[in-house]
Every structure is written in C-alpha cells, then in structure tokens.
Amino acid sequence: xxxxxxxxxLDLFYGDFQAxxxxxxxxxxxxxxxxxxxxxxxxSTLLKTLNRMNDLVDxxxxxxxxxxxxxxxxxxxxxNLLRKNVGMVFQKPNPFPMSIYDNIAYGPxxxxxxxxALLDDIVEESLRKAAIWDEVKxxxxxxxxxxxxxxxxxxxxxxxxxVEPEVLLMDEPTSALDPxxxxxxxxxxxxxxxxxxxxxVTHNMQQATRISDATAFFLLGKIIExxxxxxxxxxxxxxxxxxxxxxxxx
Amino acid sequence: MARTHFVNELNQLNIELIDMxxxxxxxxxxxxxxxxxxxxxxxxxxxxFDDKIDKQERKIEQHCIKLLMNQQPxxxxxxxxxxxxxxxxxxERIGDHASDISELTKRISxxxxxxxxxxxxxxxxxxxxxxxxxxxxxxxxxxxxxxxxIAMDDQVDALFNEAKESIIASLQSNNNQSxxxxxxxxxxxxxERIGDHAxxxxxxxxxxxxxxxxxxxxV
Amino acid sequence: MFHxxxxxxxxxxxxxxxLIKILVWASVCITAFVLLxxxxxxxxxxxxxxxxxxxxxxxxxxxVSVLPSIITTIYMILISLLTALPFGIGCAIYLTEYAKExxxxxxxxxxxxxxxxxxxxxYGLFGMLFFVTYLKWGFSILAGSLTLAIMxxxxxxxxxxxxxxxxxxxxxxxxxxxxxxxLRTIFRIVLPAAISGIFAGVILAIGRxxxxxxxxxxxxxxxxxxxxxxxxxxxxxxxxxxxxxxEGLNTDxxxxxxxxxxxxxxxxxxxxxTITKKVGNK
Numbered sequence: 001x002x003x004x005x006x007x008x009x010l011d012l013f014y015g016d017f018q019a020x021x022x023x024x025x026x027x028x029x030x031x032x033x034x035x036x037x038x039x040x041x042x043x044s045t046l047l048k049t050l051n052r053m054n055d056l057v058d059x060x061x062x063x064x065x066x067x068x069x070x071x072x073x074x075x076x077x078x079x080n081l082l083r084k085n086v087g088m089v090f091q092k093p094n095p096f097p098m099s100i101y102d103n104i105a106y107g108p109x110x111x112x113x114x115x116x117a118l119l120d121d122i123v124e125e126s127l128r129k130a131a132i133w134d135e136v137k138x139x140x141x142x143x144x145x146x147x148x149x150x151x152x153x154x155x156x157x158x159x160x161x162x163v164e165p166e167v168l169l170m171d172e173p174t175s176a177l178d179p180x181x182x183x184x185x186x187x188x189x190x191x192x193x194x195x196x197x198x199x200x201v202t203h204n205m206q207q208a209t210r211i212s213d214a215t216a217f218f219l220l221g222k223i224i225e226x227x228x229x230x231x232x233x234x235x236x237x238x239x240x241x242x243x244x245x246x247x248x249x250x
Numbered sequence: 251m252a253r254t255h256f257v258n259e260l261n262q263l264n265i266e267l268i269d270m271x272x273x274x275x276x277x278x279x280x281x282x283x284x285x286x287x288x289x290x291x292x293x294x295x296x297x298x299f300d301d302k303i304d305k306q307e308r309k310i311e312q313h314c315i316k317l318l319m320n321q322q323p324x325x326x327x328x329x330x331x332x333x334x335x336x337x338x339x340x341x342e343r344i345g346d347h348a349s350d351i352s353e354l355t356k357r358i359s360x361x362x363x364x365x366x367x368x369x370x371x372x373x374x375x376x377x378x379x380x381x382x383x384x385x386x387x388x389x390x391x392x393x394x395x396x397x398x399x400i401a402m403d404d405q406v407d408a409l410f411n412e413a414k415e416s417i418i419a420s421l422q423s424n425n426n427q428s429x430x431x432x433x434x435x436x437x438x439x440x441x442e443r444i445g446d447h448a449x450x451x452x453x454x455x456x457x458x459x460x461x462x463x464x465x466x467x468x469v
Numbered sequence: 470m471f472h473x474x475x476x477x478x479x480x481x482x483x484x485x486x487x488l489i490k491i492l493v494w495a496s497v498c499i500t501a502f503v504l505l506x507x508x509x510x511x512x513x514x515x516x517x518x519x520x521x522x523x524x525x526x527x528x529x530x531x532x533v534s535v536l537p538s539i540i541t542t543i544y545m546i547l548i549s550l551l552t553a554l555p556f557g558i559g560c561a562i563y564l565t566e567y568a569k570e571x572x573x574x575x576x577x578x579x580x581x582x583x584x585x586x587x588x589x590x591x592y593g594l595f596g597m598l599f600f601v602t603y604l605k606w607g608f609s610i611l612a613g614s615l616t617l618a619i620m621x622x623x624x625x626x627x628x629x630x631x632x633x634x635x636x637x638x639x640x641x642x643x644x645x646x647x648x649x650x651x652l653r654t655i656f657r658i659v660l661p662a663a664i665s666g667i668f669a670g671v672i673l674a675i676g677r678x679x680x681x682x683x684x685x686x687x688x689x690x691x692x693x694x695x696x697x698x699x700x701x702x703x704x705x706x707x708x709x710x711x712x713x714x715x716e717g718l719n720t721d722x723x724x725x726x727x728x729x730x731x732x733x734x735x736x737x738x739x740x741x742x743t744i745t746k747k748v749g750n751k
Contacts, residue, residue: 056645058569084648094639097662106657107647156643163647206322233324234469235461245324247253 004029004167004197005050010064012045012221014057019045021221023064027214032189032198034208034229037218038249043201046218047169050199051086052079068167084111086167087160092176093152095144095159100127100136103144103155107163122162129195130158131188150181154188161192168192170200174207186211205245209233217241256321260330263313264389267334270306271385274344277303278381278444281348281355282374285437288359293352303345307338326458333458337388340447340454344381347440347447354433354440367434369413373441376406380448388455396459399452406445413438511731515724523725528693533722535729537695538709541610542733544696545689545705546678548614549621550671556618557625558660558667564626565633566655585623592620593684601688608702613689617681621674628673632666633659668745675737679730682707706730 005027012020020042027033035043045054052073054060065072073082084107095103104123113119123140127133132154136147144155153173160168170189174182189198189211202208208215209229216226217238225232225241236242243249277299284292314335317323323331380399387395417431417438457463480487522532560577568574596616606612636659644654660667682705690702691712704712706726713723 051646053642053646056642080648080650082648083646088642088646090639090642090646092639094637094643096640096643096658106644106649110647110649110653159643159647205324209324230469231467234328235467236325242325246327247256 002029003027004069005199006065006067006070007046007049008065008067010046010049010062010066012042012049012054012060012062015059019221020049020062023223025216025223025226027197027199029197030193030195031213032193032200032211034212034215035199035201035218036203036205036208036215036245037224038244039203041218042221043216043218044171045221047171047199047201050167050169051083051088053083053088055079084163085165086169087163087165089153089157089160089168089170089173091172093149093156095152095155097143097145099141100144100147100155101140103159104162107159111163126158126162127155129161129192130154131184131191132158148181150177150184153177153181153185157185157188157192165196167197167199170198172201172203175203182207205233217244219244256317256323256327259313259317259321260327263310263317263331263334266306266310266313267338268385268389270303270310270338270341271381271388273299273303273306274341274348275378275382275385277345277348278374278378281351282370282378284352285355285358285370285374288355290356290359293355293359296352296355297349300345300349303342307342310334310338329458329461333388333454336454337384337451340450344444344447347444351437351440354437358430358433367413369409369416369438370434370441373406373409373413373438373445376402376409377441377444377448380406380445381451384448384451384455387452388458391455391459393456393459396452396456400449403445403449406442410438410442508731511724511727514721515726515728518721518725519728523722526695530718533713533719534693535706535709535722535726537693538704538706538726539729539733540695541689541703542679542705542707544610544703545614545617545685546675546737548610548699549617549678550674552615552618553622553625553674554671557622557670558629560622560626561629561633562655562660565630566651566659581623581626584619585627589620589681589684590687592616593687595619596684596688606700608688608690608692609700610689610696610703611699613685613703613705616684616688617678620681620684621677624674624677625667625670628670629663629667632663632670635666636662665745668741672738672741675741676734679705679734679737680707681705682711686711706733 003026005025007023007025007027010020010023011018012023023042023046025046035047037043048054049062049066050068054062062074066074068082068086071077096106098106101123104126105119108119108122113122124133124137127136132151135151136142136155139146144152147155153176157168157173173189174185177185186207189200192198200208200212212229214226215229215232217224217232217236217240219240225236225238227237232241233245236245240249277296280292280296280299283289284296314331317331321327380402383395383399383402386392387399414435417435421428421431453464457468461467461469520532523534524536525532525534526536528534528537560581564574564577568577593616596612596619600606600612600615601608604612640658640662641654644658645651649657685705685708689704689708691704691708692702693704693709693712694701696703706729710723710726710730713719713726
C-alpha cells in the first residue's frame with residue numbers, strides 16, 4: 001500500500017526547546033496509525049505538523065520534510081487547502097456554538113459552496129458517515145451544544161468530513177467521553193478507515209490495540225519504535241517500549 | 251517502578267506454576283516408584299495424588315483469567331500469562347497419565363507374576379528429565395533448555411517403538427501372558443504421551459520468551 | 470452520616486465561619502435595602518406628578534414636558550454606540566487576535582485604561598473645544614454624542630477584548646482546522662461567540678450615556694426641543710433633570726423625570742438581555 005505521508009528528518013523547536021528530534025515516519029494510506037507515549041513526548045506535536053496547526057504557535061520552527069502524497073507541505077503549500085485535505089478532530093468535543101446544520105455547513109461554506117440544496121446533501125451525507133444522522137436529523141436547527149458529549153464529538157467528526165478530506169487527524173478524540181461513546185467513536189473510526197487515512201493520538205493503549213494498524217511509540221520527542229500494532233503490543237523490540245506498554249515505565 | 255501490584259501478582263503466578271511443576275514431578279515419581287516395585291498400595295496413592303494437580307490447575311486458571319480481566323496485559327506479560335494458561339493444561343494431562351500408569355500398575359501387581367520389562371525404567375528416566383527441564387526452562391526463561399526438551403522427544407519415540415516391537419515379539423512367542431503385555435504397551439504409550447506434553451510445554455515457553463510458537467508468529 | 474451533622478455543632482466548632490456568614494448576609498441585605506429604598510423613594514416622589522401634558526410634544530415652562538428629552542436620549546444612545554462600537558470592537562480584535570505582546574500594545578492598553586479613568590467633565594471640555602468651537606458645530610446632538618462615544622470607547626474596548634479572549638480557543642482551532650482563513654474565523658466564529666460579552670459592555674456603556682450630564686451641558690446644550698437635525702442642541706433626560714432641579718421651580722417634575730429615566734434603563738437592559746439570549750441561542 002502507498003504511503004500517504006512521508007516524514008523525513010523532522011526536527012521541531014518551540015523557541016529554544018526541541019520538541020521533536022529526527023523523526024522519520026511513513027504513514028500508510030487508508031490505515032489507522034496510532035501515536036502513543038507519555039505526556040509531553042511529542043506525539044500531539046507531530047500530529048499538528050501534519051496539517052500545520054503548529055503554524056499558529058509563536059516561535060515554532062521546523063527543519064526536515066513532511067511530504068503529503070510526495071509534496072512537501074512546508075514548501076509553498078496553500079495552508080488552507082492543506083487543512084481542507086487533512087481534517088482534524090480534537091480532544092474536547094468543540095462544535096461551534098451554532099446549529100448542528102451550520103456546524104457541518106461551515107467548512108463547505110468556507111470553501112465557497114453556497115447552494116442550499118448542495119449544502120443540505122453534504123450535511124446529511126457527512127452526518128451519515130459519522131453515524132449520527134439518525135440521532136440528530138430531526139433537530140438540525142438546534143444548537144450543537146445541546147446534545148451529549150459523545151454526540152458532539154461525532155458532530156465534530158462529521159464537520160471534519162464535510163470538506164471531503166483525505167486524511168483525518170484525531171487528537172485523543174475519546175479522552176473526554178464515557179465508555180459507550182468511546183466505543184461508538186472507535187467503531188466509527190474503524191468504518192472510516194475504508195475512505196480515509198487516519199492518524200490518532202491516544203493515551204489509551206487498549207484503544208490503540210483495538211483500532212490501529214500501526215503504532216508509533218514516542219519518548220522525549222523521538223520515535224522509539226514504529227511497527228504493526230500487533231507486533232508492537234505482543235513483541236516490542238525496544239526495552240523502553242516494553243516498559244511503557246506493560247506499565248513498568250517511570 | 252509502576253504497577254507494583256501487577257508485578258507482585260505475576261510473581262505469585264510464577265510461584266503457583268512452579269508448585270504445579272513440583273506436583274507433577276512428584277506424581278510421576280510416585281507412579282514410577284509404584285511401577286518399579288509393583289506396589290499396588292503406592293499406585294493407589296499416586297492415583298489419589300492426581301486430585302491435588304487438578305485443584306492446582308483450577309487455581310492457576312482462575313488467577314490467569316482474573317489477571318487478563320483486571321490488567322489487560324500486553325507484550326511480555328500477555329505472552330507469559332497466555333503461556334501459563336496453555337501449559338497448565340499439558341501439566342494436568344501429564345498428571346492424568348501418571349495416574350493412568352498407576353491404574354495399570356495395580357493390575358500388573360495383582361497378577362502376581364514375575365514380569366520384567368526394561369523399557370519402563372528407560373522411558374521413565376527420560377520423561378522425568380523432560381518434564382523437569384520444561385518447568386525449569388519456564389522458570390529461568392531458558393531457550394536452550396526448551397530446545398533440548400523438544401530434541402529429547404525423539405529418544406522417547408525411539409524407545410516406544412523398540413518397546414512396541416519387543417511386546418509384539420513376546421506376544422507372538424508367548425501367549426499365556428498376553429494381557430500383561432497389552433497393559434505394558436499401554437504404559438509405554440502413556441510415557442510417550444508424557445514426553446509429548448513436555449514438548450508442548452517447552453514450545454509454549456519458547457513463545458513466552460520469543461513470541462514465536464513453532465516458528466510461527468501468533469499475534 | 471457526615472452531611473446530616475447538625476449545623477449548630479459546626480458553627481460552635483468554627484465560630485469564624487458563623488461570623489463570615491453573618492457579614493455576607495448583612496452585606497446582601499444592606500445592598501438590597503439601599504437599592505429598593507432609592508427606587509421606592511423616587512417612585513413615591515415622582516409618580517404622583519405624572520400627567521398627560523408632562524408627555525406633550527412641545528416643552529414650555531408650564532408642562533416642562535419630558536418627551537423631547539426621551540427622544541434626545543435615544544438619539545444620543547444610538548449615535549454614540551454606532552460610532553463607538555465599530556471602533557471599539559475593531560480595536561479589541563486587533564489587540565486580541567493580531568497584535569503580539571509588544572510595547573505598542575502595552576501603550577494602547579495603558580491609554581484605554583487611562584481614558585476610562587478620566588472624569589466626564591474633562592471629556593465635556595474637550596468636546597466643547599473640538600466639536601463645538603473648532604469644528605464650529607455649536608451645541609449639538611452630534612457634538613454631544615461624539616463626545617460620549619469617545620468616553621465609552623475604553624469601556625467597549627475592554628469588554629469586547631475580554632469577551633473575545635474568553636472565546637474557547639478550541640473554536641478557533643476547529644475553524645482553522647477546516648481550512649478557514651483568519652478573517653473568516655474572527656467574523657464567523659469568534660465574534661458571534663463573544664457577542665454576549667460585548668453586549669454586557671454595551672449595556673454598561675448605555676448606562677454611562679444615559680447617566681451623563683456634565684459633559685453634555687458643554688457639548689449638546691440644554692435646549693428642550695425635539696431635535697430635528699444632528700446639529701440641533703437638545704437635552705437628555707439627565708440634563709433635563711439637572712436643569713429642573715437647579716432651576717428649583719419644578720423639583721417634583723425632576724422626580725417624575727427620574728422615574729422615566731429608571732424605567733428607560735430597565736427597559737433597555739431587558740431588551741439587551743433578550744437580544745443577547747436570541748443571538749446566543751442561534
């Protein structure tokens with residue numbers, strides 16, 4: 001299978017602090033790749049370099065290359081187009097304080113779609129893909145903040161899908177949710193794998209084993225081990241990976 | 251070190267498994283002793299001893315399942331616990347076979363004849379060594395020892411074939427003791443089975459150490 | 470059980486807690502009493518002097534009609550806000566979303582804070598010198614409301630700034646994450662989310678406009694007629710009250726005017742709250 005992302009010799013600094021060191025990683029198309037590691041290990045930072053959300057951080061500087069479909073996204077790349085192609089779902093469900101419909105339509109409207117009929121179709125299709133259509137179809141005009149946390153997160157996923165991305169970045173998408181909502185999101189992520197390349201940061205190692213195809217283990221800004229998830233969790237090669245996943249760490 | 255409780259539980263599981271290893275060694279020992287002495291009483295004792303092994307198997311089984319439920323182990327912990335779950339089944343079967351041998355011992359002893367059969371002692375010796383080594387290999391995570399155990403099985407199989415030939419020859423020349431010879435055949439077959447179970451144990455210990463079972467990646 | 474422990478034992482063990490509780494309750498009672506007393510006093514003194522010709526279209530020294538002042542006040546509010554809001558919100562957006570912490574930004578902050586501390590009479594003098602005299606507008610609604618606009622600008626900036634800062638950063642991230650530009654993010658996401666906070670500032674600003682008299686006497690004058698153009702001189706309710714009570718002839722009517730003023734403020738607050746809720750729930 002083809003590589004969606006190729007990350008080559010990536011170093012990332014926040015001011016004087018080096019947050020990522022010599023990261024080399026290939027992310028396969030239409031697979032789920034999980035980033036695991038202790039807090040502050042750089043996994044979220046790397047996730048944010050994949051759609052250049054780090055641009056918003058003052059004093060953030062990178063060297064090396066991040067290739068998306070073979071094109072360096074840090075070299076003369078339209079950042080708004082990049083973020084259209086690489087959707088993001090955040091740790092805390094963050095629907096905009098507007099109606100469910102407007103939440104989903106925000107992205108398409110941003111990219112110039114104005115026709116009501118077309119927007120209606122996009123909203124419905126996105127909500128269906130995010131497995132939440134049946135739950136909200138009768139209250140599309142209601143404020144998105146009026147539904148439960150798990151539903152809000154699926155609305156956020158639908159919102160990301162509405163701009164037809166190819167990649168979906170998820171930053172601990174279930175850490176604020178109860179187990180049932182978490183299961184729904186995990187099921188959804190496994191379904192979405194058919195159409196999207198998914199990269200997920202998670203603190204929950206069981207989650208990584210349940211849904212991901214490949215897992216990268218980060219420590220102190222470096223990738224210690226990157227392997228098929230089943231290999232990494234049954235027979236890790238590095239002692240530090242073993243110590244972390246078996247809970248002997250620190 | 252984090253997860254102290256879990257680590258303690260794993261150590262406890264290790265001890266329980268060593269205990270079970272000791273129990274089957276005793277069981278085989280008793281069975282062989284009774285066989286050598288043609289001692290029906292000792293044989294009965296060996297049969298009753300099997301209960302302890304069954305109970306120990308139960309205990310370890312419950313412990314493993316509890317750990318799987320509570321701790322969701324991964325990596326070496328997962329390999330160790332699944333290895334334990336597999337090898338206690340083989341250990342329990344070894345115990346059963348020791349008890350089966352003793353049942354037959356009782357019949358041979360009751361016949362009150364002067365039946366001599368050198369293969370019992372030869373096979374018993376190797377089987378005891380295989381079982382002891384397999385358990386030791388688990389305790390010390392010794393890959394080399396595991397491979398030795400697996401290699402030793404060839405000797406047991408060879409001895410079994412020789413014993414079988416010898417019994418067939420005896421049956422053809424001497425008809426009035428045929429029932430004893432059939433019992434003897436079954437006894438050597440049980441020894442051969444014990445050797446097979448020791449091999450199974452060694453193979454699962456290899457999995458616990460390397461993640462490979464019979465050279466195939468399981469997960 | 471812990472929570473069913475009798476309170477008396479608790480306060481016996483913690484006498485300081487009892488003292489503080491009493492103090493808190495006392496403050497609440499005093500505040501509420503003072504407020505109710507003032508309102509009741511004004512109403513008792515003012516309501517009996519309501520009459521039909523108190524609301525007649527033309528002012529004369531007999532009816533001392535309040536209607537021209539009501540209309541002037543509303544004009545004044547509208548023009549000041551329409552002038553101050555775009556500048557204030559624009560400034561707040563710049564300070565929060567664009568400006569990096571720099572010396573320049575710190576100067577702007579100090580300036581706005583200083584402006585909000587200046588007594589209104591100083592604004593009045595400035596308004597008189599600049600709008601009335603230098604620009605030759607004379608005493609006029611326009612001069613008055615622009616003076617007021619300058620006066621409420623710091624208030625609007627501060628409240629808008631705080632409201633914008635309070636907008637959850639995850640909204641911005643989500644918007645950028647969908648490929649939206651900074652401008653779109655500010656106008657479609659940040660400002661709508663901040664609107665209720667901005668409205669709170671607007672309500673405070675209206676309070677200051679309605680309550681202002683000193684600055685207006687120097688800039689809008691005290692003519693008690695319904696203004697036709699922006700260059701007409703006119704008096705707001707506060708100025709009307711001030712005029713009535715300082716003339717000493719119609720003190721009763723001054724109380725009646727106060728009732729109208731209080732009613733107007735309550736009405737405006739109510740309207741603003743309703744609008745905020747409507748916008749917030751959209």
